[in-house]
Amino acid sequence: xTALLAAVALGATRLAQPAHPVRPANPLPAAxxxxxxxxxxxxxxxxxxxxxxxxxxRGLTGSFLCTRQGRAFLIRLPDVALSTLSDRMxxxxxxxxxxxxxxxxxxxxxxPAYTIxxxxxxxxxxLTDTGLTAYRNGVVAGxxxxxxxxxxxxxxARSLPPAR
Amino acid sequence: xxxxxxxxxxSAGNAASPVLQSETAGITPFxxxxxxxxxxxxxxAITHPGIRIVDGDTANIIATVYSSEYANFAWAPDHxxxxxxxxxxxxxxxxxREDVLSIYGGPTLSNExxxxxxxxxxxxxxxxxxxxxxxxxxxxxxxxxxxxSVSVIDLKQRKLLTSVxxxxxxxxxxxxxxxxxSLCADGSLAVADVDGQGKYVVRRADRFFDILNDPVMDxxxxxxxxxxxxxxxxNGWVHPVHLADHPTFEKAxxxxxxxxxxxxxxxxxAITWRPGGQVFxxxxxxxxxxxxxxxxxxxxxxEQAGTEIWVLDAHQHRLxxxxxxxxxxxxxxxxxxxxxxxxxxxxxxxxxMDPDSGAVLRxxxxxxxxxxxxxxx
Amino acid sequence: MKRLxxxxxxxxxxxxxxxxxxxxxxxARLGALLVAAPVFPLLPVQRARAAxxxxxxxxxxxxxxxxxxxxxxxxxxxxxxxxxxxxxxxVHSCPPGSxxxxxxxxxxxxxxxxxxxYLVSYRDCCGASICNKCSCIGTDHEMPMYRPQANNHVIxxxxxxxxxxxxxxxxxxxxxx
Numbered sequence: 185x186t187a188l189l190a191a192v193a194l195g196a197t198r199l200a201q202p203a204h205p206v207r208p209a210n211p212l213p214a215a216x217x218x219x220x221x222x223x224x225x226x227x228x229x230x231x232x233x234x235x236x237x238x239x240x241x242r243g244l245t246g247s248f249l250c251t252r253q254g255r256a257f258l259i260r261l262p263d264v265a266l267s268t269l270s271d272r273m274x275x276x277x278x279x280x281x282x283x284x285x286x287x288x289x290x291x292x293x294x295x296p297a298y299t300i301x302x303x304x305x306x307x308x309x310x311l312t313d314t315g316l317t318a319y320r321n322g323v324v325a326g327x328x329x330x331x332x333x334x335x336x337x338x339x340x341a342r343s344l345p346p347a348r
Numbered sequence: 349x350x351x352x353x354x355x356x357x358x359s360a361g362n363a364a365s366p367v368l369q370s371e372t373a374g375i376t377p378f379x380x381x382x383x384x385x386x387x388x389x390x391x392x393a394i395t396h397p398g399i400r401i402v403d404g405d406t407a408n409i410i411a412t413v414y415s416s417e418y419a420n421f422a423w424a425p426d427h428x429x430x431x432x433x434x435x436x437x438x439x440x441x442x443x444x445r446e447d448v449l450s451i452y453g454g455p456t457l458s459n460e461x462x463x464x465x466x467x468x469x470x471x472x473x474x475x476x477x478x479x480x481x482x483x484x485x486x487x488x489x490x491x492x493x494x495x496x497s498v499s500v501i502d503l504k505q506r507k508l509l510t511s512v513x514x515x516x517x518x519x520x521x522x523x524x525x526x527x528x529x530s531l532c533a534d535g536s537l538a539v540a541d542v543d544g545q546g547k548y549v550v551r552r553a554d555r556f557f558d559i560l561n562d563p564v565m566d567x568x569x570x571x572x573x574x575x576x577x578x579x580x581x582x583n584g585w586v587h588p589v590h591l592a593d594h595p596t597f598e599k600a601x602x603x604x605x606x607x608x609x610x611x612x613x614x615x616x617x618a619i620t621w622r623p624g625g626q627v628f629x630x631x632x633x634x635x636x637x638x639x640x641x642x643x644x645x646x647x648x649x650x651e652q653a654g655t656e657i658w659v660l661d662a663h664q665h666r667l668x669x670x671x672x673x674x675x676x677x678x679x680x681x682x683x684x685x686x687x688x689x690x691x692x693x694x695x696x697x698x699x700x701m702d703p704d705s706g707a708v709l710r711x712x713x714x715x716x717x718x719x720x721x722x723x724x725x
Numbered sequence: 726m727k728r729l730x731x732x733x734x735x736x737x738x739x740x741x742x743x744x745x746x747x748x749x750x751x752x753a754r755l756g757a758l759l760v761a762a763p764v765f766p767l768l769p770v771q772r773a774r775a776a777x778x779x780x781x782x783x784x785x786x787x788x789x790x791x792x793x794x795x796x797x798x799x800x801x802x803x804x805x806x807x808x809x810x811x812x813x814x815x816v817h818s819c820p821p822g823s824x825x826x827x828x829x830x831x832x833x834x835x836x837x838x839x840x841x842x843y844l845v846s847y848r849d850c851c852g853a854s855i856c857n858k859c860s861c862i863g864t865d866h867e868m869p870m871y872r873p874q875a876n877n878h879v880i881x882x883x884x885x886x887x888x889x890x891x892x893x894x895x896x897x898x899x900x901x902x
Contacts, residue, residue, distance in 0.1 A: 234884025
């Protein structure tokens with residue numbers, strides 16, 4: 185028994201370090217955690233996804249705050265509006281998506297952040313009964329007409345065939 | 349009786365053959381999927397893909413149809429026409445992608461061409477990613493690009509009718525002649541009504557289950573003809589829903605309570621009997637019997653194989669029998685005829701059982717199964 | 726993605742410890758198990774934490790932190806498929822011949838060493854033929870197909886030019902505070 189314990193102790197010493205130790209792991213704020221578990225898998229940890237597969241958020245979502253329709257659109261998206269997140273957490277997440285991931289915002293015009301009351305109101309009208317792609321294309325055309333938007337945003341204004 | 353190969357017969361014409369052959373090679377005719385047969389696709393990437401038909405009365409192989417990996421399939425009500433939803437790439441793991449609905453039929457279950465699809469979900473085999481309307485006029489194929497949609501295929505005209513966008517939802521449960529329901533990520537149901545020109549309306553019903561703590565399982569059962577769906581949760585709650593343009597939701601009942609046990613919870617450390625496996629449930633509408641693979645396990649063990657099949661009366665919400673499964677099983681199926689056979693499947697075995705006594709009648713080795721279908725489903 | 730190799734991970738753990746292993750690695754694993762369940766007296770901080778937090782999930786209570794080729798490695802609470810650590814890669818790198826998918830699902834697992842919750846990204850490596858080693862399936866808080874952001878049966882190769890599944894990683898995103 186002693187020999188076994190000795191052998192185990194030796195083994196234990198060699199393996200004292202866990203595989204891939206987590207310290208230091210970056211602590212993530214709650215809004216980022218919610219973004220990552222609800223959206224990040226497809227939209228990317230930094231809001232960057234493979235072209236042609238998932239709409240890119242990074243550097244683009246801020247443009248949607250240029251028009252009232254665009255600002256409402258982001259909250260009325262079914263996956264946003266019908267998310268299981270509370271109004272409070274959803275508001276934090278969407279402000280993260282727009283102001284942190286999505287800058288520049290509104291073509292440089294000063295716009296307020298989403299408020300909880302605003303998000304609560306908008307999410308009661310999810311865009312579930314309309315062709316989403318076509319609707320989005322219209323919204324983006326409106327943004328481009330009103331503000332300076334990044335060139336990459338224009339890809340969403342074109343009429344896209346069903347994605348492959 | 350063999351059907352002679354076409355060209356042999358043609359070349360022979362009416363002249364006597366110069367070589368008197370004892371036999372010529374033909375093709376065994378396909379009788380259609382018979383009441384005691386089981387058709388199953390393969391679990392991907394670890395075995396040869398394809399759809400195999402096994403006779404439950406003899407455990408013999410009846411027929412095999414080729415398919416890609418990640419395929420799904422459905423039978424027309426004639427039991428002879430088979431639709432296979434599948435995806436190929438021209439260079440195997442790369443190249444031009446081809447999503448198609450292949451058609452098999454005729455006296456020898458041969459390929460009759462394919463219909464191009466605009467895209468498809470690529471996933472482990474799941475029953476409710478492809479289904480037909482009750483009259484087989486339409487096929488419904490759940491697509492995930494990753495924006496979710498359902499391709500509605502006009503099977504008579506052999507072309508895509510429309511793609512129905514179903515944001516935040518997935519899977520297809522057809523009902524009536526031209527509608528289908530999908531389960532949604534927030535715990536609700538979406539119902540689509542598609543007209544003959546491809547115009548559609550999607551309505552969202554209210555949330556009826558707690559998605560974060562006790563979701564409805566993908567492999568819940570549904571009877572297209574009657575429109576009755578039994579949406580079964582990880583913890584064993586059965587939500588009967590009558591699918592319609594405006595669906596009606598019956599009060600949920602607990603499988604465990606039907607067996608005189610306490611209802612299961614998601615609490616850590618709570619070990620109890622729970623539904624689980626791959627295709628974990630089967631339903632026979634004519635007898636209202638629900639067959640569920642059950643195992644003893646903790647919460648979130650919904651994919652653990654079952655050691656028992658519980659037979660439940662879905663109308664009276666009570667347990668009729670508990671049958672032991674040889675070893676353990678991850679798939680279950682029940683034939684829809686008057687003297688049914690009960691099938692239990694593991695990764696390597698198919699057991700044919702008597703649903704009334706639990707007796708194991710015969711067994712045969714199989715390739716790892718994916719989706720299973722019987723005649724009349 | 727991916728699938729059954731066994732009917733439950735408990736059986737798999739037993740299988741992995743029995744047979745097929747050299748004596749040396751068997752001893753190493755035995756040592757690992759003993760370390761995971763501390764033999765030595767806990768320090769005051771650890772003792773307080775262990776007493777105060779009757780936490781964890783059914784998975785994390787049985788998990789370990791030493792061996793990333795075993796299904797009960799703490800990061801694999803929601804993994805489904807073959808472990809890239811057994812295929813020439815690691816928890817955060819694809820084996821040569823395959824490429825990481827930009828899409829995945831992101832879950833959280835509890836590290837038994839500190840009982841804290843960490844976000845992990847279950848990214849698949851795509852393009853090479855299936856590895857077929859170390860098949861694991863963790864279903865801790867795994868959601869059905871219609872809630873894909875937490876589902877591991879979708880083939881997460883969307884965004885690559887291929888859907889050939891090779892293996893799965895578990896990439897640490899950060900500490901969920």
